[in-house]
Amino acid sequence: MSLPPAAPPAAPSATLSAAPAPAPYAGARRFSVAPMMDWTDRHCRAFHRTLTRRALLYTEMVTAQAVLRGDRDHLLGFDGVEHPVALQLGGSDPDLLAEAARIGADYGYDEINLNVGCPSDRVQSGRFGACLMREPALVAECVAAMGAAVSVPVTVKCRIGVDDQDPEESLYTLVDACAAAGVDQFIVHARKAWLQGLSPKENRDIPPLDYALVRRLKADRPGLAIMLNGGLSGLDPCAAEAVGLDGVMLGRAAYHDPGLLGSVDARLFGSDDGPVSPEAAIEAYRPYLARQLAAGTSLAAMSRHMLGLFQGRPGARAWRRIMTVEAVRPGAGLDVLDRALAALRPSRQPEPAGLA
Numbered sequence: 526m527s528l529p530p531a532a533p534p535a536a537p538s539a540t541l542s543a544a545p546a547p548a549p550y551a552g553a554r555r556f557s558v559a560p561m562m563d564w565t566d567r568h569c570r571a572f573h574r575t576l577t578r579r580a581l582l583y584t585e586m587v588t589a590q591a592v593l594r595g596d597r598d599h600l601l602g603f604d605g606v607e608h609p610v611a612l613q614l615g616g617s618d619p620d621l622l623a624e625a626a627r628i629g630a631d632y633g634y635d636e637i638n639l640n641v642g643c644p645s646d647r648v649q650s651g652r653f654g655a656c657l658m659r660e661p662a663l664v665a666e667c668v669a670a671m672g673a674a675v676s677v678p679v680t681v682k683c684r685i686g687v688d689d690q691d692p693e694e695s696l697y698t699l700v701d702a703c704a705a706a707g708v709d710q711f712i713v714h715a716r717k718a719w720l721q722g723l724s725p726k727e728n729r730d731i732p733p734l735d736y737a738l739v740r741r742l743k744a745d746r747p748g749l750a751i752m753l754n755g756g757l758s759g760l761d762p763c764a765a766e767a768v769g770l771d772g773v774m775l776g777r778a779a780y781h782d783p784g785l786l787g788s789v790d791a792r793l794f795g796s797d798d799g800p801v802s803p804e805a806a807i808e809a810y811r812p813y814l815a816r817q818l819a820a821g822t823s824l825a826a827m828s829r830h831m832l833g834l835f836q837g838r839p840g841a842r843a844w845r846r847i848m849t850v851e852a853v854r855p856g857a858g859l860d861v862l863d864r865a866l867a868a869l870r871p872s873r874q875p876e877p878a879g880l881a
């Protein structure tokens with residue numbers, strides 16, 4: 526994987542003028558944190574941003590219907606520190622998606638992504654997500670309408686196929702249809718979704734991974750940016766598997782072990798900045814926490830994303846306990862964070878057996 530040319534820094538955030546200028550969107554797809562429902566909310570993304578300046582961060586999926594009819598600020602609001610940040614939409618109605626994309630772009634998202642990979646029943650009954658792998662012409666219509674409505678890139682996150690589809694055919698057909706409609710960036714979760722009989726969770730583990738197919742797609746369609754997703758367990762596999770592709774997307778590993786994001790800029794983007802330590806990330810997150818607490822957000826809504834930060838370190842268990850038990854108490858504030866930090870023992874003192 527060759528490093529991207531240095532791009533100029535993006536315009537400083539309007540919301541946080543004191544914060545460092547956000548990294549540019551260009552090139553950020555080299556490493557992204559996956560869209561994850563109930564997990565990658567705005568507080569999670571702001572936290573992840575303290576660990577990596579360069580990674581592209583994705584929202585949870587928001588349906589086009591919700592964008593049009595729901596509480597927009599609640600669904601789409603985000604902090605300027607989160608850039609570069611992509612909004613993932615779900616839906617299959619070109620007009621609704623175009624309108625939702627336009628609203629998302631007006632909110633300031635750097636990219637609008639269409640979900641063609643989510644296998645849940647709720648999503649299937651709405652005829653979107655992974656079941657759209659069967660409807661490439663409709664997906665192409667959707668992304669064409671979205672692309673006509675916005676000036677930011679429209680991208681697609683898809684599976685390699687569903688059920689009994691031949692992935693060699695279903696993946697290429699979907700990608701080619703979208704490419705003809707103007708999409709040139711694809712994130713491929715490199716396994717099928719089996720829509721009958723598996724839960725969404727099982728559909729993230731059981732259908733076998735096929736990285737080779739994603740690699741062939743890139744070789745056959747060199748003009749398209751192809752990012753690999755699925756089953757990557759940390760930065761070593763990310764760096765290894767990214768070779769020959771345009772980027773990798775990490776989901777569960779990044780959420781459960783966010784500390785690894787501290788090395789992303791150096792390892793995946795070739796940045797000269799050293800790794801960001803968990804302690805430094807917390808200090809960088811503290812002003813955000815204080816601002817959100819003052820605005821009425823509960824500590825628990827933010828602390829829940831930080832539980833894995835000290836994974837493998839002495840005192841990690843005490844950290845997690847304090848950040849869960851004490852953070853849910855009414856009025857919990859930054860003193861809880863300080864107590865949890867104080868509970869972390871210096872790493873030379875081994876954690877008692879059975880407590881890690």
Ligand SMILES: Cc1cc2nc3c(=O)[nH]c(=O)nc-3n(C[C@H](O)[C@H](O)[C@H](O)COP(=O)(O)O)c2cc1C
Nearest residue numbers: 559560561562585586640714755756757775776777
């Ligand atoms: C809790 C959870 C929620 C998810 N929600 C979404 C979603 O909203 N949209 C989407 O495209 N994928 C969603 N995914 C799938 C991930 O984006 C990713 O494709 C999948 O977890 C495989 O990557 P990984 O092995 O690195 O975790 C979700 C995954 C998890 C674990």
